[in-house]
Amino acid sequence: MRPLPKVSRRFLPAGEDAFRSRSIRGTRYFRSRQRHDDLTIMVERFPGSQPVPAGGGVPRSYVLVHGIGVSSRYFRRLAVELAKTGAVYLVDLPGYGAAPNPRRDVTLADHADVLANFLRETNLVNPVLVGHSMGTQIVSLLAAKHPDVTDRIVVMAPTMEPGGRRAARAIGRLLHDATREPPIVFWIAITDYLIRCGLPYLLRQMPHMLTDRIEERVGTNHAKVLVISGDRDTIVPVPWARQLGEVDANTRFREVHGPHVIMHTDPGMIAMHITDFVGAP
Numbered sequence: 001m002r003p004l005p006k007v008s009r010r011f012l013p014a015g016e017d018a019f020r021s022r023s024i025r026g027t028r029y030f031r032s033r034q035r036h037d038d039l040t041i042m043v044e045r046f047p048g049s050q051p052v053p054a055g056g057g058v059p060r061s062y063v064l065v066h067g068i069g070v071s072s073r074y075f076r077r078l079a080v081e082l083a084k085t086g087a088v089y090l091v092d093l094p095g096y097g098a099a100p101n102p103r104r105d106v107t108l109a110d111h112a113d114v115l116a117n118f119l120r121e122t123n124l125v126n127p128v129l130v131g132h133s134m135g136t137q138i139v140s141l142l143a144a145k146h147p148d149v150t151d152r153i154v155v156m157a158p159t160m161e162p163g164g165r166r167a168a169r170a171i172g173r174l175l176h177d178a179t180r181e182p183p184i185v186f187w188i189a190i191t192d193y194l195i196r197c198g199l200p201y202l203l204r205q206m207p208h209m210l211t212d213r214i215e216e217r218v219g220t221n222h223a224k225v226l227v228i229s230g231d232r233d234t235i236v237p238v239p240w241a242r243q244l245g246e247v248d249a250n251t252r253f254r255e256v257h258g259p260h261v262i263m264h265t266d267p268g269m270i271a272m273h274i275t276d277f278v279g280a281p
Contacts, residue, residue, distance in 0.1 A: 067133025071097025
């Protein structure tokens with residue numbers, strides 16, 4: 001058995017009592033750090049109003065999973081909106097944001113397994129898994145590998161179309177999209193890429209993203225899927241996203257106005273589409 005790598009004491013598991021609570025737009029959230037084998041994630045929990053669903057039952061919760069290079073902080077505006085209908089969990093994947101670099105190669109399947117362990121240990125019942133960009137690959141893989149965990153996933157700005165999955169093209173489209181994003185999104189991205197994640201780890205992650213075939217999973221498992229795409233997204237062509245969202249009766253597609261980081265430019269509209277999807281049969 002491969003020995004676990006040494007991890008700094010400051011990255012050992014720590015509950016919410018180890019961190020100061022914070023707030024955004026009047027909504028308070030709590031942070032915790034969790035370790036699963038040799039991989040550590042950082043979690044921000046927005047408690048939400050958690051209304052009891054019509055007819056009783058357990059309120060829905062939302063787990064938001066970021067894309068390559070960045071962190072969960074670009075989800076916070078959307079978290080405030082979703083917290084009006086349920087608890088929201090933002091996750092920094094291993095090596096991203098406030099989660100420590102694992103100092104080894106981490107596959108998409110590794111990320112999915114860590115999330116599955118987190119969901120089970122947190123006792124979340126059928127949470128809605130919301131992925132953005134590379135996060136869409138992870139939540140779709142999680143739903144395929146761990147079908148007991150969730151029955152609904154949201155795929156926002158899925159990764160590039162099959163014919164375009166080359167590093168040079170991905171970087172070119174990313175730079176083009178940067179000119180369409182609000183300045184705060186550009187600032188979040190550049191500091192996450194260069195400082196919090198770092199280029200060496202990002203470059204190790206990129207081949208996993210480019211070789212993954214999300215289209216082979218969406219519509220092939222029990223989970224219902226909502227695909228949302230921005231009409232000004234230079235990374236993900238709308239026709240490709242529409243094709244992914246119209247695979248079968250278990251998938252649906254919504255086009256919104258905005259570039260790649262659509263949940264930051266119009267969090268209210270994205271939250272409305274997600275909650276409508278949750279309430280639909």
